Amino acid sequence: MANMNDVAKLAGVSRGTVSNYINNVKVKEKSRIKIEAAIKELGYIPNVAARELKTNTASNVVFIVPSVWNPFFSELTYYLQLELKKIGKKLLLCNSENDYKSEIEYIEMAKQNKVYGIISVSYSNILPYLNDNLPYVAIERYYNDSIPYVTSDNFNGSKLAVRELHKRGCKHILHITRKVEVNAALTDRRNGFEEECQTLNVDYAIFDCECQSEDFRDKVNEYLHDAYDKGIHFDGITCGTDRYAQYVLEILNDLHLQVPQDIQVIGFDGVKSYPNERLTISTIKQDVKKLAEEAVQMLACVHEKKAVTSKVLPTSFLQLRTTKES
Amino acid sequence: MANMNDVAKLAGVSRGTVSNYINNVKVKEKSRIKIEAAIKELGYIPNVAARELKTNTASNVVFIVPSVWNPFFSELTYYLQLELKKIGKKLLLCNSENDYKSEIEYIEMAKQNKVYGIISVSYSNILPYLNDNLPYVAIERYYNDSIPYVTSDNFNGSKLAVRELHKRGCKHILHITRKVEVNAALTDRRNGFEEECQTLNVDYAIFDCECQSEDFRDKVNEYLHDAYDKGIHFDGITCGTDRYAQYVLEILNDLHLQVPQDIQVIGFDGVKSYPNERLTISTIKQDVKKLAEEAVQMLACVHEKKAVTSKVLPTSFLQLRTTKES
Numbered sequence: 001m002a003n004m005n006d007v008a009k010l011a012g013v014s015r016g017t018v019s020n021y022i023n024n025v026k027v028k029e030k031s032r033i034k035i036e037a038a039i040k041e042l043g044y045i046p047n048v049a050a051r052e053l054k055t056n057t058a059s060n061v062v063f064i065v066p067s068v069w070n071p072f073f074s075e076l077t078y079y080l081q082l083e084l085k086k087i088g089k090k091l092l093l094c095n096s097e098n099d100y101k102s103e104i105e106y107i108e109m110a111k112q113n114k115v116y117g118i119i120s121v122s123y124s125n126i127l128p129y130l131n132d133n134l135p136y137v138a139i140e141r142y143y144n145d146s147i148p149y150v151t152s153d154n155f156n157g158s159k160l161a162v163r164e165l166h167k168r169g170c171k172h173i174l175h176i177t178r179k180v181e182v183n184a185a186l187t188d189r190r191n192g193f194e195e196e197c198q199t200l201n202v203d204y205a206i207f208d209c210e211c212q213s214e215d216f217r218d219k220v221n222e223y224l225h226d227a228y229d230k231g232i233h234f235d236g237i238t239c240g241t242d243r244y245a246q247y248v249l250e251i252l253n254d255l256h257l258q259v260p261q262d263i264q265v266i267g268f269d270g271v272k273s274y275p276n277e278r279l280t281i282s283t284i285k286q287d288v289k290k291l292a293e294e295a296v297q298m299l300a301c302v303h304e305k306k307a308v309t310s311k312v313l314p315t316s317f318l319q320l321r322t323t324k325e326s
Numbered sequence: 327m328a329n330m331n332d333v334a335k336l337a338g339v340s341r342g343t344v345s346n347y348i349n350n351v352k353v354k355e356k357s358r359i360k361i362e363a364a365i366k367e368l369g370y371i372p373n374v375a376a377r378e379l380k381t382n383t384a385s386n387v388v389f390i391v392p393s394v395w396n397p398f399f400s401e402l403t404y405y406l407q408l409e410l411k412k413i414g415k416k417l418l419l420c421n422s423e424n425d426y427k428s429e430i431e432y433i434e435m436a437k438q439n440k441v442y443g444i445i446s447v448s449y450s451n452i453l454p455y456l457n458d459n460l461p462y463v464a465i466e467r468y469y470n471d472s473i474p475y476v477t478s479d480n481f482n483g484s485k486l487a488v489r490e491l492h493k494r495g496c497k498h499i500l501h502i503t504r505k506v507e508v509n510a511a512l513t514d515r516r517n518g519f520e521e522e523c524q525t526l527n528v529d530y531a532i533f534d535c536e537c538q539s540e541d542f543r544d545k546v547n548e549y550l551h552d553a554y555d556k557g558i559h560f561d562g563i564t565c566g567t568d569r570y571a572q573y574v575l576e577i578l579n580d581l582h583l584q585v586p587q588d589i590q591v592i593g594f595d596g597v598k599s600y601p602n603e604r605l606t607i608s609t610i611k612q613d614v615k616k617l618a619e620e621a622v623q624m625l626a627c628v629h630e631k632k633a634v635t636s637k638v639l640p641t642s643f644l645q646l647r648t649t650k651e652s
Contacts, residue, residue: 045438060386060418067404070600074400078393081419090435092386093407093419109416112371214602243600273599274396274569276540 002042011038022046061299062110064094064103064120072271072288073121076139079292080119087300089116100124110134117299123182135302137295140185148301148308150294154185154268157284157315158192161238161266162200164282164317168264168324170236172203176220176248177240179210186240189268193238205234217247224251235263242267245281249322265322282323284315328368337364348372387625388436390420390429390446397597398614399447402465405618406445413626415442426450436460443625449508461628463621466511474627474634476620480511480594483610483641484518487564487592488526490608490643494590494650496562498529502546502574503566505536512566515594519564531560543573550577561589568593571607575648591648608649610641 004022008015011034013027021027021035038044061084065073081091092115094106103122107129110118117135120126127143130136138149158175165173175193177186190208197204209219227234239245245267249259257263260282270285294311301308319325330348334341337360339353347353347361364370387410391399407417418441420432429448433455436444443461446452453469456462464475484501491499501519503512516534523530535545553560565571571593575585583589586608596611620637627634645651 069401069404075395078395078421081421091419093417095404095407
């Protein structure tokens with residue numbers, strides 16, 4: 001394979017001039033033309049890794065995510081990579097499985113590898129491991145005012161869900177979610193629900209169970225069966241996520257309750273497992289593409305030491321099969 | 327931030343000795359102890375990118391995939407990254423959207439960036455762009471005997487689906503798939519279906535429509551409505567993928583046909599959108615984790631210029647709600 005010396009020889013210029021050309025240092029017009037012809041003739045491919053080291057640029061972005069094997073994160077990862085590609089950057093995928101140690105390992109790896117920056121979805125406190133030389137943008141998590149973040153408006157999205165149920169005649173609404181201290185999104189959704197029920201003066205209950213993800217479906221099952229055994233009848237349920245809504249629908253089916261006739265259900269996220277999937281659960285939709293666009297734009301700003309404002313993106317209601325037409 | 331000179335100074339050794347230590351060249355025991363103490367005291371982090379260039383090692387693996395926003399590929403990507411991590415390698419995610427030009431761009435990028443190798447799921451002919459210096463492993467695609475690949479046994483998996491329906495009393499079986507010339511998996515599944523129907527002497531039909539992915543559901547809808555209008559009654563359907571099976575189930579529901587009482591349906595893939603998802607469609611399951619493990623092991627062998635044998639992994643039948651108990 002041709003190297004820089006071959007190019008210099010064929011172009012009849014010094015190796016230093018070729019190096020300058022490759023590293024975007026201005027060279028004489030005459031030299032430029034000869035170098036470009038030589039590069040073309042030899043099929044020379046410059047070593048980008050070497051160039052990046054020399055010019056102190058970097059093109060890899062570390063994306064730390066709990067798991068790409070999840071519809072929300074797979075859509076987010078998809079858009080992040082395409083957005084990064086538009087600005088000539090690449091995505092290093094890092095599944096953390098919500099493991100604090102893994103997250104730290106990935107951050108240390110980022111430091112050691114001269115990356116362009118880090119984008120993360122993390123529910124741990126990784127602040128002590130960050131530093132000013134490492135551009136960083138958080139998705140869905142507020143750390144402090146110096147760490148830029150982008151998130152959907154979970155609080156107001158959840159309020160919207162309550163209003164949509166209220167508009168459709170619901171008078172006794174339940175919120176079903178998992179209690180995960182560090183998950184600000186779920187907490188905001190829970191709190192938005194409560195505030196809006198109080199504002200509208202609607203009867204409400206909250207089932208926010210502190211348990212492992214894999215046990216949650218059973219806990220919801222127990223709770224709903226128990227409630228219906230005791231004669232407590234809800235006419236609307238909002239859920240922390242679409243997946244929780246899916247559990248709820250399966251359980252309501254076992255209880256022989258008709259959705260949306262007897263009880264209406266609204267999820268949260270509006271994610272699809274693949275672009276053409278037909279969703280069926282009414283939901284509060286996050287704009288995942290926009291989240292990715294904003295995260296990448298913000299990272300570029302941080303990298304260039306420009307001022308960055310954190311962003312809270314609006315959500316919208318999606319009327320599907322689990323709520324009545326309003 | 328501390329650099330190599332700081333370490334050398336504090337350790338009282340030459341910069342070259344520190345460099346040797348960092349690059350795994352043997353240094354005197356006395357020096358090693360002093361260098362390690364200095365590194366610890368200074369919190370020195372070696373620049374991995376620089377070291378990789380110098381030692382001619384690379385740790386990034388380019389993974390070219392149609393789209394990570396798809397349950398099968400998101401699971402595959404998840405396992406690939408974790409497997410690569412085990413051998414100290416990183417995954418650069420490259421969504422190609424099945425676009426030939428994008429795939430070529432990613433391959434050129436791989437060449438320019440001194441990567442460890444490429445793993446790809448591609449349905450295009452990218453052979454002319456590969457070379458011996460670029461370790462390469464294909465998933466689900468046979469190019470020629472010199473390109474190692476790993477795939478599920480689509481042909482025999484599809485034969486298995488026919489046998490499972492036959493065992494459950496089906497006498498008139500339909501295969502529904504999309505015709506995508508370059509997609510060897512779909513082609514093998516179609517051909518396996520046909521061969522097994524002939525072997526078992528079962529009445530069969532094949533709907534293999536040549537159309538865009540987004541039009542396929544409508545085509546299947548038209549075909550099935552037309553068949554039932556004409557009084558053609560199938561009692562079993564095997565589908566090219568689980569997603570096609572999902573379409574079929576929705577259409578059968580519109581036709582007021584009971585599954586599995588009136589008609590039994592088997593998909594292909596057995597993929598989950600997330601680890602705890604409860605699947606409902608009976609299917610031929612691919613071992614996605616194993617695919618990822620094999621692909622990574624094979625890439626490491628290619629990298630080390632060891633002999634590599636391509637692998638065809640067995641599939642298995644998953645009895646769920648859309649077939650009768652046998």
